[in-house]
Amino acid sequence: xxxxxxxSAAGGGFPQWNCNYRLSRAVRGGEEGFRPRTQSSLAAxxxxxxxxxxxxxxxxxxxxxxxxxxxxxxxxxLRATPIRAVVLTNADVDHIAGLLSLRERERFVIYAxxxxxxxxxxxxxxxxxxxxxxxxxxxxxxxxxxxxxxxGRPTGIMVETFSVPGKIALFLEDVDRxxxxxxxxxxxxxxxxxxxxxxxxxxxxxxxxAAVDGSLKTRLTGAACLFFxxxxxxxxxxxxxxxxxxxxxxxxxxxxxxxxxxxALLADVPVGRRVYVHINNTNPILDERSPEHRAVRANGxxxxxxxxxxxx
Ligand code: MLT
Ligand code: MN
Numbered sequence: 001x002x003x004x005x006x007x008s009a010a011g012g013g014f015p016q017w018n019c020n021y022r023l024s025r026a027v028r029g030g031e032e033g034f035r036p037r038t039q040s041s042l043a044a045x046x047x048x049x050x051x052x053x054x055x056x057x058x059x060x061x062x063x064x065x066x067x068x069x070x071x072x073x074x075x076x077x078l079r080a081t082p083i084r085a086v087v088l089t090n091a092d093v094d095h096i097a098g099l100l101s102l103r104e105r106e107r108f109v110i111y112a113x114x115x116x117x118x119x120x121x122x123x124x125x126x127x128x129x130x131x132x133x134x135x136x137x138x139x140x141x142x143x144x145x146x147x148x149x150x151x152g153r154p155t156g157i158m159v160e161t162f163s164v165p166g167k168i169a170l171f172l173e174d175v176d177r178x179x180x181x182x183x184x185x186x187x188x189x190x191x192x193x194x195x196x197x198x199x200x201x202x203x204x205x206x207x208x209x210a211a212v213d214g215s216l217k218t219r220l221t222g223a224a225c226l227f228f229x230x231x232x233x234x235x236x237x238x239x240x241x242x243x244x245x246x247x248x249x250x251x252x253x254x255x256x257x258x259x260x261x262x263x264a265l266l267a268d269v270p271v272g273r274r275v276y277v278h279i280n281n282t283n284p285i286l287d288e289r290s291p292e293h294r295a296v297r298a299n300g301x302x303x304x305x306x307x308x309x310x311x312x
Contacts, residue, residue, distance in 0.1 A: 001046045001157070001196055001312045003203055003225065006053070006063040008304035009037035010231050010280040011094035013059060021241050024281050033288035035305050038063055039094045040207050040278045042227060043070065045082075046156030046196045052147050053086045054192065054205050056098030066307065081106055084149040087139070087159060088112040090189040090208055091119040091169040096126075103128040107150040109135045113161070115187035119172065141187050146197070160193035162219065165210040167252025189252065193219075201312045203227065207278035210252045212265040223271050224312050227304065230276025233257050233283050233292050241282045253278075256285070256296065263299050277304040 007013075014037040015024035027034040038059035045051045051070055057063065064070045072080040085108055088095055096119070102108065110129070112120070117136055120126045135150050139161045147157045166189025167181060168174075174183035191206035201224035209216075209229040220226055231253035238244045248255045255261045256276065266274070276296065279285065284292040285303050296303060 001044060001194070001199070001203070003194070003227075003310045003312065004043045004045075004067060004069070005227070005275075005277060005304050005306060005308040005310075006041040006043050006067065007038035007057045007059055008277050008279055008306050008308070009039050010278045011039060011092060012281055013037060013039045014279070014281045014286060016281045019243065019281055021243050021282060023284070023286050026287065034286065037279065037286075037306050041095075041098070042205055042207075042277070043067070044157055044194055044203075045069065049082065050084045050149060050155040050157075051082045052155055052157045053083055054194070055089055055095040055207065056086050056102065057094055058097040058101075060098030060101050063306075079104070079106060081108070083108055084155050085109040085111060085147050087147065087192065088116050089192060089205070090166065091116045091172065092208070093169065093171060095207075096120070099126060100128060102134075103130075105130060105133050107133045109137055109148065109150050111137050111139050111145070111147060111159075113139050113141060113187040113190055115185060119169065139190065141190070156196055158195050158197055160195070161190045162193075163187060164189050164191040164206060164208070164216065165252075166208050167210065170251075184252075191216075193223075199312070201225075201272075203310070203312060208252055209262075210249065210254055212254065212262060217266070217269050220266070220269050220271060225273045225275070225310055226266075226271045227275050227277045228262060228266070229253055230256060230262075230279045230283065230285065230304070232280055233285055237282050237284075238280070243282060256283075257292070263296060263301065267299065273302060273310065274300060275302045275304045275308070275310075279304065
C-alpha cells in the first residue's frame with residue numbers, strides 16, 4: 001500500500017493567508033528550513049489503480065495538481081479520476097471543504113460517521129455533489145469496513161474506525177454547552193486504521209485527537225506507521241504567539257511536548273514510523289532548525305510534509 005501525505009498543515013495551511021506570525025512570514029519569504037504546507041489530507045492506494053482520500057482539504061485542487069497519480073489517466077475517458085472514495089475523520093472545515101471542488105458529475109463515494117454525514121446533509125451546499133453520482137455511506141463508529149467504489153468494487157483498502165476524544169467542528173459549536181464539550185458527541189472525531197485485507201501491517205491516521213489513553217496505546221501497538229495530530233507543540237502556543245485566544249485543548253488537540261503531550265505518552269508504544277501531521281502554523285517544529293524540530297526528531301518522530309510517501 002502506498003500512502004501519500006497530500007497536506008500536512010492544520011486548518012489555514014502554511015503560510016496562512018492572513019498570518020503575519022514569524023513562521024508564516026519565514027515560509028512566505030522562502031527562508032531556509034521552511035516548507036510550505038497545504039491543509040490536512042492523506043491519500044492511499046493498494047492496487048496501483050484506485051485511490052482513496054482521507055479528508056478533502058480546501059487545497060485539494062492544488063494537491064491533485066501536485067500528484068500525478070490522482071489526475072485523470074493519460075489514456076482515460078474525457079472525464080475521469082482515479083479517486084474512488086473520500087473517507088472523512090470529522091466535519092472540520094479543513095477536512096470537508098474540498099468536497100466542493102470534487103463536483104462535476106464524477107462518480108465516487110463519501111464515507112463518514114452518521115454524525116458527519118448529518119453535517120453534510122444539513123449544509124445543502126454539499127448537494128453540488130449530485131447524489132446520483134456521489135454515494136454517501138456510513139462508517140461504523142467502531143468496526144471494520146472495506147472501502148469500495150461507487151459500483152461496489154473493492155479498492156483493496158480497508159479501514160477500521162474508532163472514536164477518539166475530540167471536538168465538534170468549530171462552526172457547529174453550541175456556545176450554551178461550553179461545559180459539555182460544546183455539544184461534542186461520539187462520532188464527531190474518529191481515528192482510522194488503514195490496511196489491506198491480507199496484509200499484516202497497518203497505518204493509523206489520527207489527525208485530530210484530544211487525549212491518549214491506554215486503549216489507544218494498545219490499539220496502536222505494533223503499527224507499521226502512525227500519522228498523528230501534530231497541531232500544537234505547546235498547549236498555549238497560539239496565545240503565546242499572540243494570534244488567538246485558544247489553547248490546543250480548546251480546539252480538541254493534544255499538545256506534542258511535555259509529560260502529558262503526545263510525544264511522551266506515545267514514547268513506549270512500538271510503532272514503525274511515527275509522523276506528525278495536521279501541523280498548525282504556530283507550531284515551531286515547522287522550522288527545521290528549531291530546537292523543537294530537533295526534539296521531535298530525536299524522539300523518533302518525523303515531521304510530515306506535503307508529498308511525503310510511505311510504502312507499507
Ligand atoms: C481544527 O482542527 O481544530 C479545525 O480545523 C479548526 C478550524 O476549523 O479551522
Ligand atoms: Mn483541523
